[in-house]
Amino acid sequence: MFFKNKRRRDAAVDIPALVRDSGLCHIAFIMDGNGRWATKRSLPREAGHKVGIESFRKIVKYCFNCGIETVTVYAFSTENWSRPKREVDAIMKLLDEYIRTAEDEDEENRTRYIFLGDKTALDEGLAKNCEVLEKLTERYKRTLNIALNYGGRSEIVKAVNECIASGASAVTEEDISKHLYTSLSPDPDLIVRTAGEKRLSNFLMWQSAYSEFYFTDVLWPDITDRDVDDAIIDFSKRKRKFGGIKNA
Ligand code: FPP
Numbered sequence: 110m111f112f113k114n115k116r117r118r119d120a121a122v123d124i125p126a127l128v129r130d131s132g133l134c135h136i137a138f139i140m141d142g143n144g145r146w147a148t149k150r151s152l153p154r155e156a157g158h159k160v161g162i163e164s165f166r167k168i169v170k171y172c173f174n175c176g177i178e179t180v181t182v183y184a185f186s187t188e189n190w191s192r193p194k195r196e197v198d199a200i201m202k203l204l205d206e207y208i209r210t211a212e213d214e215d216e217e218n219r220t221r222y223i224f225l226g227d228k229t230a231l232d233e234g235l236a237k238n239c240e241v242l243e244k245l246t247e248r249y250k251r252t253l254n255i256a257l258n259y260g261g262r263s264e265i266v267k268a269v270n271e272c273i274a275s276g277a278s279a280v281t282e283e284d285i286s287k288h289l290y291t292s293l294s295p296d297p298d299l300i301v302r303t304a305g306e307k308r309l310s311n312f313l314m315w316q317s318a319y320s321e322f323y324f325t326d327v328l329w330p331d332i333t334d335r336d337v338d339d340a341i342i343d344f345s346k347r348k349r350k351f352g353g354i355k356n357a
Contacts, residue, residue: 164329226258302322323344
């Protein structure tokens, strides 16, 4: 059968089966484009983040429903502090509101929340709320990693320093992996970045060594389940070799 419209053709695809068969265990999102979404509508940038957090809720839920076990999102980087105070405050407020209600929102109560990043630079109340949520959900397997005050380079430096502090005179790749914020998660299979930029921006630098990348022009507040389907379909067609030879 011939479909003019790619979206119609993809509607027939069994996405959970694709997730399972392609071994997509961990998907990560660089949620870019909130500011542009707002500016296009002559709204303050904060309005983009407000809609962005709704997209985040919807997309994380969809990924879990598709059978993906680990989802990671880049919520706030170590570099994002350089934004105007009003915008930083608005993002922190949105994050705090979300974190305080996340457990109640999770109807099935089976998501483990892990915050990637340095909590010591966060507002004391926010840091405490992150810790409480981590503790409250630590028995669950399905994982949502939220990168907050996160930087990939500083994460690697932290890991090496912790190895040195524990007496190591040399470190292995395994040692470093064990000391990353993501030590409990597998490396991301797929990293999706929205809003047309094609860079990593200090996100999961160590962990992304063999990740597949998917870029879309869609601004994060506009992202839909179908955009995630497109990313998953694209991923399922990739030939991952991990430096070897396919099927060798
Ligand atoms: C990037 O868009 C977005 C951010 C720096 C903030 C993203 C944060 C959220 C969506 C809130 C997430 C909340 C939770 C709980 C995970 P941008 O502002 O850089 O957009 P632009 O490139 O168009 O300016």
